[in-house]
Amino acid sequence: MRRGIALSVLLHILVVILTDLSFSDFFPVKEQVQTINVSLVMAEAPKKPQPKEKTPPKRTQQSVAPKEPPKEKVKPTPPKPVQEKKVVAQKVVKEKPQPQVEPPKEEKPKTEPKEEPDDRLRPEKLDKSKKKDEIKTKEPDAQLAETPDDFMEALDFIENLEKEQKTAQAIGKPQEDAVVSAEEEAEILLIKRHIERNWYRPSGIKDMDKLMVRYEIQVNRDGTLNSLRMTKSSGRDFFDKSIERAIRKAVPLPIPGDKYDKFKNIEIVFEG
């Protein structure tokens, strides 16, 4: 009995250590610090900001349209951070901020209407509490490793562990974006614009804010496509194909040559 508990505890500790670490913790990359010489110059006396020219307020669609008093906007309660056991805890996953209705752009006199995103129809990936519950309930299997039938349970436990990893990975995606540097963000934006420039579709499609499409592509070093596949369809063939077409037309994509490993797998999504 005691040995079993000791073994179990040992295993738990082992798992905790291994899941909390990554290789980068073992081989920390030294940040190259570049020094740039800066000479300080006396700043000029600050000019008084010119009063903005009073252009007659442009009566845009947005400004003229009076806002309706919101009718029953049921915002889903943000998923409460569940108290998980250490086994599951990765890094604390940051909540993706609820998408806001974008303010009208200055340049376009009449912007495309942006409807309030219907939170109720948002994909479950933002509702993380479900997955965590799932993970929570599977844990007790770990303690069963000591009984005679432990092999099958152990296999189950392993399977669940893998699943946890995968879902934690999926949940952790916003976290991956956070890992991207400012320079890489600009490079991603370049690719994004490249594809969007080739994307022809009519405006004002019905319920466009509820559509979701996902593609996964692999690119070669020269920016050509190695593979493309759709992982989520909007349910509208024409819409899905219009994005696929845009991706194919945008090739060769402007992949930064020195970061091929990071850029070789790209997920392209449209989310309303």
Place this chain on the structure above:
Amino acid sequence: MIRKLTVLLVISFVCAAAALPHVAEARIRINLTDANAEPLPIALVPFDGDTDEERQLGRDMREVINTNLTNSGLFAVVDQKAHLQTLESLRVSGPLYSEWRLINMEALLVGNVQIVGAGNARKVRVEFRLYDIYEEKPIIGKVYTVDMRFWRHVAHLVSDDIYTALTGEGGIFASRIVHIGEEADANGKVVKKLCVMDQDGGNYQCLTDGSHLVLTPRFNPQSQKIIYMSYARGVPRLYLLDLPTGRQEIVGDFEGLNSSPRFAPDGKSIVMTLTAGHEGNPEIYSMDLASRKLTRLTFNAGIDTSPSFSPDGKQIVFNSNRGGKPALYIMDADGNKVRRLTYGDYRAYAPEWSPRGDLIAFVKSSGGTFSISVIDPEGREQRQLTESFMDESPTWSPNGRVILFARQDEKANTMRLYSIDLTGYHLRQIDTPIDASDPAWSPLIR
């Protein structure tokens, strides 16, 4: 013991393996937001033919298609002078995609016209292909054979085929617009006639002579039949007119009929506003066309009028002042579950539910002006599309993307038809020989 060791081994192996994905599966994510806002560049080659007459017909058809696609605002039809590949080259080799790519075309229309038969029974056989310049293959190809008098209709059908193939949206061009034409007669008195035309203004004709007042024509969503009001003998009378045949029947005399009889989506019943004598205020009624049986739908002391069905026939949006001022309300088709749709500091009239179901167009009145607005059926967002002195009578295109309405010019005191996209873009005037008001857009003609 061995078993436990195996388990330990396997678990620790998996744990080690589980640590690896941190490094391997990092993936860049791109969130597409804006598409190319430019209209799609397309080249239209005039339809080919063996005789001069056929080639002239080919050029005429090209012009109809050109006007349709350009007016939609979604296409940029390139000037024929910019075409690099000649008609002869097309005849011999088919499309040379590189030459069309050089002028940045996305799509190419090619076709031919053949006149068959003789005399009055002449028919025209039109065959066309739409090519994808980028993928270098045809997108669609069709053949239409019709009586030669209907060549324009074929051009509209081809326009719809192109439109749907390149946008994924329902068609719009093979349709008619019925409206009230107004002009001053010899004595300077304004007469109102029932007039009909193709959506591009072609084939314009007036069906009544103006001797009786005619109002509010509306299409049956299932056919090319219209229902309209006429004060034939001083009492409002409802007529059913079949446009293709011209046959007309009287639905009935309705004393106290206010206006706007509208069809249910299945075309079997109509809803209308009646001020039944004993009640004294306008209420909405439904009438089964076969049995002529009336069913009352609203029971409110205020004014209830302008009913319009949702495309699934389950709900009706209407105008009521039961809340203190004219606003839009939605109820079930049987009159139950009334809920208010529009709030805010304005009056709302003349609602029209889009055939797509996602929007309701209406006339918004505030500050003394009347403009066209749209609102979603849940009432979450209202958008004003036009800004003018007096815009009224919105009606939707068959694909629910374009709104047609009547605009009264303040200074010139004329009444004209205009169309605008649901996005608020592409406002344009529809050409009519005389003033026009109260439009209704037909379903697609097949």
